[in-house]
Amino acid sequence: xxxxxxxxxxxxxxxxxxxxxxxxxxxxxxxxxxxxxxxxxxxxxxxxxxxxxxxxxxxxxxxxxxxxxxxxxxxxxxxxxxxxxxxxxxxxxxxxxxxxxxxxxxxxxxxxxxxxxxxxxxxxxxxxxxxxxxxxxxxxxxxxxxxxxxxxxxxxxxxxxxxxxxxxxxxxxxxxxxxxxxxxxxxxxxxxxxxxxxxxxxxxxxxxxxxxxxxxxxxxxxxxxxxxxxxxxxxxxxxxxxxxxxxxxxxxxxxxxxxxxxxxxxxxxxxxxxxxxxxxxxxxxxxxxxxxxxxxx
Numbered sequence: 001x002x003x004x005x006x007x008x009x010x011x012x013x014x015x016x017x018x019x020x021x022x023x024x025x026x027x028x029x030x031x032x033x034x035x036x037x038x039x040x041x042x043x044x045x046x047x048x049x050x051x052x053x054x055x056x057x058x059x060x061x062x063x064x065x066x067x068x069x070x071x072x073x074x075x076x077x078x079x080x081x082x083x084x085x086x087x088x089x090x091x092x093x094x095x096x097x098x099x100x101x102x103x104x105x106x107x108x109x110x111x112x113x114x115x116x117x118x119x120x121x122x123x124x125x126x127x128x129x130x131x132x133x134x135x136x137x138x139x140x141x142x143x144x145x146x147x148x149x150x151x152x153x154x155x156x157x158x159x160x161x162x163x164x165x166x167x168x169x170x171x172x173x174x175x176x177x178x179x180x181x182x183x184x185x186x187x188x189x190x191x192x193x194x195x196x197x198x199x200x201x202x203x204x205x206x207x208x209x210x211x212x213x214x215x216x217x218x219x220x221x222x223x224x225x226x227x228x229x230x231x232x233x234x235x236x237x238x239x240x241x242x243x244x245x246x247x248x249x250x251x252x253x254x255x256x257x258x259x260x261x262x263x264x265x266x267x268x269x270x271x272x273x274x275x276x277x278x279x280x281x282x283x284x285x286x287x288x289x290x291x292x293x294x295x296x297x
Contacts, residue, residue: 143279
């Protein structure tokens, strides 16, 4: 069993419960025909972790809130971040039959994706550590519109860094910003003027020469784009040696990172490995919610 995660639900903003309400409104915009059939008899349903793989449970507060808004109670039999083998009785939901079924698909879809992201994140982190990498594994902002909070939450439960959440949480200057402003130096000066001291500045560069310019202009993080293999290691080592004692910065490498090539990118000259592999096209974890047949029926 994996170590239980900390109470990451304490991180959630005041708006998150409104998002859950929006999910329910989207799923039942008018009549609930199936709910009419089952009525309001009190029932108990088992949440089962299925599929064929060992998985990590992630998304408990969102799942619970779905059923809380529907007047149901959820009793969890696992901690957030724990690993389970299928088939596992993960939780029990109690409430009126039609309310359980109103929340069923919304809650399961969310839990399947959040747990899938946590499971993939943990696997990538474990592979990196097995290769001796001591730096940061991070996700990216290539998340699903309207579902980012859940996806970033899954990354945290999986043990990796969630990276920036939005355009306001860190300044990242990529090729389009640089070309539009004229140069790396100009872009950094403009960004620092409005971002002030409280925001980190992450700048994407295409070469060692561009990296030198970004470091000299005061970037906090240098993203070495399209530089891989031995060249990546050599460039990072040279730059760190050159700027030691003159500037403080971190190196980031991103893009085209997979489980297969991770050992080539997980080099300790790079401080941050950011990848969308932990959340884009990730395999969902299979869960089902089964209402139990009353003993008197």
